[in-house]
Amino acid sequence: MKRHALPTFIVSICVLVALLPGVASPQTVIQYGDCLEAALIVGATDVYEFTASAGDVITVRMQDNTSMEPRIEVFDPLGTSIAAAAGSSGGQAFIDVLTLPISGTYTIEARDSGNDEGGGYALNLQRTFLPGQAIAIGYGDCAS
Numbered sequence: 001m002k003r004h005a006l007p008t009f010i011v012s013i014c015v016l017v018a019l020l021p022g023v024a025s026p027q028t029v030i031q032y033g034d035c036l037e038a039a040l041i042v043g044a045t046d047v048y049e050f051t052a053s054a055g056d057v058i059t060v061r062m063q064d065n066t067s068m069e070p071r072i073e074v075f076d077p078l079g080t081s082i083a084a085a086a087g088s089s090g091g092q093a094f095i096d097v098l099t100l101p102i103s104g105t106y107t108i109e110a111r112d113s114g115n116d117e118g119g120g121y122a123l124n125l126q127r128t129f130l131p132g133q134a135i136a137i138g139y140g141d142c143a144s
Contacts, residue, residue, distance in 0.1 A: 027047045027048065027049045027107070028047070028048050028049070029048070029049055029050070030048040030049070030050050030108065030123065030125050031050060031125070032050070032058075032125060032126055032127045033125075033126060034123075034124070034125055035122055035123070035124040036048075036122065036123050036124075037120065037121070037122050038110075038120070038121060038122075038123065039118070039119065039120050039121075040068065040110065040111065040112060040119060040120075040121060041118050042112070042115075042116065042117060043115050043116070043118075044111070044118070045109050045110065045111040046109070046110045046111065046123075047107060047108070047109055047110075048107070048108040048109075048110065048123065049105055049107055049108075050105070050106055050108070050125060051104070051105050051106075052100045052103065052105075052127075053100070053103045054100060054101060054102050054103045055099065055100065056099070056100045056127050056129075057097060057098065057099050057100075057127065057129060058095075058098050058100065058126065058127050058128065059094070059095060059096050059097065059098070059126050059128065060072055060074060060083075060085075060094070060098070060108060060123070060124070060125055061092055061093070061094045061095075061122075061123070061124045062087070062092060062093045062094075062110050062121055062122070062123050062124075063092045063122045063123075063124070064087065064089070064090055064119065064120075064121050065119060065120035065121055065122065066090070066117070066118075066119025066120055066121075067090055067117060067119065068089065068112040068113075068117035068118060068119050068121075069086060069087060069089050069091075069112055069113040069114060069117065070086065070087045070091065070092060070093040070110070070111075070112070070113070071084070071085070071087075071093055071110070071111050071113040072084065072085055072086075072093045072095060072108060072109065072110050072123075073108070073109045074095060074106060074107070074108055075106065075108075075109070076100070076101060076102060076104070076106060077102060077103075077104030077105050077106060078102075079107075082098070082100075083095045083098045086113045087113075108123070108125070110123055
């Protein structure tokens with residue numbers, strides 16, 4: 001009995017993820033004490049996640065290294081916006097003394113206020129009590 005070879009097909013499936021205007025990028029984990037540098041694509045939103053406990057008091061700072069107008073917004077684990085700040089061109093957006101209401105995973109969105117600029121920036125997250133990656137110094141000591 002003669003066997004017939006069946007044709008072999010190779011199917012390739014490609015998934016393309018594009019950063020379109022107004023579309024958030026995948027989440028990046030940020031921890032207390034981190035200062036992450038990134039580049040924002042025009043019209044995109046960079047998304048960061050961090051885990052926190054109820055009662056943590058934090059500061060968040062986005063320092064623009066170009067000419068965009070930085071904007072940051074913090075969302076609680078339920079997706080509710082709990083704080084936002086914007087800065088001027090070449091400046092910084094700063095959220096100071098934000099007390100987190102519940103434990104869980106929080107989200108920070110970083111973008112240009114007008115969604116019409118892009119460029120480099122640094123994002124810093126810090127807890128004011130028991131700060132992450134803190135360096136101990138003694139009274140009267142000078143740290144550089």
